[in-house]
Amino acid sequence: MTNADRAALRASADSVLARLVGDASGTARLREDQWRAIEALVADRRRALVVQRTGWGKSAVYFVATSLLRARGAGPTVIVSPLLALMRNQVAAAARAGISARTINSSNTEEWDTVRAEVAAGEVDILLVSPERLNNPDFRDQVLPRLAATTGLLVVDEAHCISDWGHDFRPDYRRLRTMLADLPAGVPVLATTATANARVTADVAEQLGTGAGADALVLRGSLDRESLSLGVLRLPDAAHRLAWLGDHLKELPGSGIIYTLTVAAAEEITAYLRQCGHTVASYTGRTENAERQQAEDDLLANRLKALVATSALGMGFDKPDLGFVVHLGSPSSPIAYYQQVGRAGRGVEHAEVLLLPGREDEAIWQYFASVGFPPEEQVRRTLDALDQAGRPLSLPALEPLVDLRRARLESMLKVLDVDGAVRRVKGGWTSTGEPWVYDAERYAWVARQRAAEQQAMRDYATTDGCRMEFLRRQLDDEAATACGRCDNCAGARFGAGVSDTALDTAKGELRRAGVEVEPRKMWPTGLASVGVDLKGRIPATELAGTGRALGRLTDIGWGNRLRPILAAQAPDAPVPGDVAEAVVTVLADWARGPGGWAPGAVDAVPRPVGVVTMASDRKPRLIESLGRHIAEVGRMPLLGGVTLAPDADAVRISQTNSAQRVRALHERLVVAPELADALASVDGPILLVDDLSDTGWTLAVAARLLRRAGAEAVFPLVLAVQA
Template identity: 80%
Template sequence: MSNEELRAAADAVLARLVGDRTGDARLREDQWRAIEALVADKRRALVVQRTGWGKSAVYFVATALLRRQGGGPTVIVSPLLALMRNQVEAAVRAGIHARTINSSNTEEWDTIQAEVAAGKVDVLLVSPERLNNPDFRDHVLPKLAAATGLLVVDEAHCISDWGHDFRPDYRRLRTMLGDLPAGVPVLATTATANARVTADVAEQLGTGGSADALVLRGPLDRESLSLSVLSLPDAAHRLAWLAEHLSELPGSGIIYTLTVAAAEEVTAFLRQCGHTVASYTGKTENADRQQAEDDLLANRVKALVATSALGMGFDKPDLGFVVHLGSPSSPIAYYQQVGRAGRGVEHAEVLLLPGKEDEAIWKYFASIAFPPEEQVRRTLDALSDAGRPLSLPALEPLVELRRSRLETMLKVLDVDGAVRRVKGGWISTGAPWTYDAERYVWVAKQREAEQQAMREYATTAGCRMEFLRRQLDDGEAAPCGRCDTCAGARFSDVVSPAALAAARGELGRAGVEVEPRKMWPTGLEAVGISLKGRIPASEQAAVGRALGRLSDIGWGNRLRPMLAPRAQDGPVPEDVANAVVGVLADWAKGPGGWASGAPDAQARPVGVVTMASHTRPQLIQSLAIRVAEVGRLPLLGSVEYSPAADTLHASRSNSAQRLKALNGALTVPPGLASTLAEARGPVLLIDDVTETGWTLATAARLLRRAGAESVLPLVLAVQG
């Protein structure tokens, strides 16, 4: 087939893909260059182009042409379920049969793999996590690599730990690349990579290491996007502004928040104000996510209020706006998210509403980066000493890392060859391994530089689109003429007194439930604690209450500075004390509360007990005194630290390590035990913050063994 014939065939596939019955659809010149390189020349290519440019058209058209030539199926490594669903639907339009293997369709894997083997599948979309599943890696991946006609790495910036969304599972692609037969083309695509990330991806995927590789990098301007920043005094003003102006924004869109708690708060308030919105976070069930995506695509909702869980690849061409309630920590991440808007419309609004809490949230996420060398070495030693595979639950008690962070670290070590995932867990390979401290320090510095860039973006007097494009090393960056600094502000910062009062009322709403721990964590035997299974009902805490969550934008913003690690101790502020009293009153009168009058109501507390504290004794004691006075309850005493625990650091890394630190560290003094035995009723247990829930669980167990009929935790804040 000549180049002219190949181009005509490619344009015909594009017409089917985009639903053009006239046959007038034509590939962009760079789209054709990439397809030609893949289909005619069997080369490797890296395509860095703005969101909406049509990267998916490149691999779908290339797939159709390669399949006509007798090539094997295209394998697309794709990071998000939403992206996979969009791609399967797009493939159908082009006459391409696509299937997916991901966490939501495990029951179909055997059938899909049989269809692939029978040649019935044109495109197989695989989540990066599958690449390191032992069965898939050892049995499916080699056969897949041998049969693949085209390998596509979508959102390829995820392979680089210089990028904003690094995923270690992507590194397993290097193994698959090494197993590909000679002459199999490879395509890597991304919209959000600066020059440093682009070079790293090209090197790791082998798309930049030879003269035969093609790198196509285009200008990143999005002519449909109008960027704005609106600085408002506080969270209440931002929420009120959204409630008053959401209906004025074009079409339907996305409101991004930085935390799950904020997404839930914003969703609840906007619904109360009459807006049709839905929440979309990492905690949203798969079925609910699918429904939310469908509702947005069909314009049945004005907006999804989402965390970054709704990010790469979600495709709604007529998305009219993206609002950020809180600033992402990276210009690259920000550009990637705002790129959801304006793909198929002439004008879309992009608005950033930065908040004072943004910095604290950035700091938290920065704190969970790659662990220090000591913790990594301890993990490697634990695996080596075990002499058998250790699952994450079995390994977790032996190291001071939470499970999610431990798993990410192990995946990096797996790619580095130091550990290997096998059936039953993880093993040490015994291979030499070097901690690349210089690289990790440099990555941390780049993160800090990106945070500073976002501060500058919010305050720049220059063109905002030009600023973002320069952050992505776009050499063609120039003033856009559309943003609020180029064309003037389009949004007023004025909110009505009524809207502001409503927002303050919502954010000032106090009280969240504190669920008790009901099961001991697995693996406690490994740290010398003989507890396992269900915590006996007679030793559990009851469902408690907290004033708020530290991650929300209401009480969280008030409590966060007061409860920061180095915050000065002192008496509880009056507004906080009053709010806690309000929570207590609502609790007492609510369902099952001791003042509710219900037949099965909780008995009235007989007194107040405090948790001893090395860091905030005044805060906790003053709060307990206030609660005791208002409730007309005696202050019974404190759960104290034992003498041996005076200098104890109770680890917050994971449940087993937390319990190891708490084991024997807390005690009920004889006087308090005697009082509890005589009173034999419920007690309120006062503390400042609960994070893992194990301090409250341990104290409740001791108090109930000493005679308390039940323990009702009352804390200022829930961490998270």
């Protein structure tokens, strides 16, 4: 291509940009680094890896490149994009530039056939695909080959997800290797991310074939965000952090996002801030898709002061005038933190970024760290089970055989699929018989990397140096210097003071006790394969009733109080007085509420007439003392306890797999004759007291035993539920 041709191409690119940004005057111009990426893709048909800060304009690169390539007769652009919020924003942005964009993802299954027909007819310029589609057998075998053969440009958005060295590894992204291998020669590829250090950048470049050997362009820019003012507020406890938000949220500029580490915390904070008169909404993995979209729209239109969100609102949400990001709880990685705070200040001169760390943060980090790639023994057991089956096994069929929770099992299988050891087919998963090596060194390195990232977040919260410089150095930004804007450079802009009214309200919200404990209603599939003759719906005559817990372990209120008591290393001791009294409050509220037993309660049930405690080899004193206290206060007999079988110590309880857990509980738990006699002596429901319900299966198995032994009804009462 001649210099004149390149100049004409540049003029066309600037014209597309003007339409994209709504510049009627046509004076908008691409920055030189944006043009370099577009030139590499369109003029030279190269592969490019772009690592640039949020707000740099990565989406403009692939929208403009798409328009130019389509004008030259190229096929549609395929964008692999991880989040629905990102997809919705990109479809709208593409329309502004006169580009037709459609999506295929889990929320629009009813449109898939129409979208495929439109792509085949040449009516679609951009097809956005969720990474999960890449490993769907029909899509992989029927749609993906055709897409690879006709694609004009492949874009991998949020490309750090492809690397298990990064903070947000997603196995489905690895399927891109197949599509890359099938692309015809000369089809350009663009990978983009805002959050990748040097190690992640190298790994992504290698996996996508954008390394030096592929004659690729790598654009890595400064990660400074001149609009962001970073700060940290260290407050005494969760009540003070909530109160601070209640008092100061109105002082933060514009509208923004309050990030939390857990769903429970997001719901608690939303409820409290609404009490304080703030217009906020919760946005989590539990939020229905329609409600998510409404919440996004409300924030975009500034009808909300803030979304209170988990990482479900991570990548892709695009609001240029977002005025603040507050974290109530610290993410475990500075890279993840930088990615989330990068939502703010993209189109305004100043945005506030505040971290309010809490003492519960590290317990939550430990929980998420526990769901990494499984040990080799469990991986080999899975491969053996598939080998021996001689047919495809679905996740429900495979789960009882391997002692892995379903989500973790599926994630592991996706990695093994990309590694060539298994294959997903119609009906489930099969073994390929290909040799496979457990990369223990790599997995250990990843674990060490996670630990180092956690330490970096501790250091970030306590450093007296420049906070932006600290984050940029964590992302290997060689140009990192002091920003002059953060609280350490320019002084704190917010004090730690809170009003007595806000603090009292916050304490009241956090002391609010009581969480419904929904009973398990279906036995896990595959129990017959592990020797237990239970299946399907649990009969009404063996079912537990809806119970209550004092709180969730992931709460920032009662969770903070209960975690130290229920920790595995905590000594077994009688229930503390404040906790016992709070449980009594839960009982009183339960009695008066719907499904309670107080006079006048809606859908009233008979009053409990006795208390039974759960067997435990961890916290027997705690559970027995709680059961005794409830019996005394409620003037009911303590009927006894579900006990452990004599050889119970030889039966290992699975902490992850439902079928294996039920099998072990089925063998371990016993209703002794003395307890059966006591049950026969009372006429009415009983309360089943335990310390913790993490999966619900212990309560389900114990309730079945008690109902079969004569209990009229069983209502669980526990100190905490896991989430």
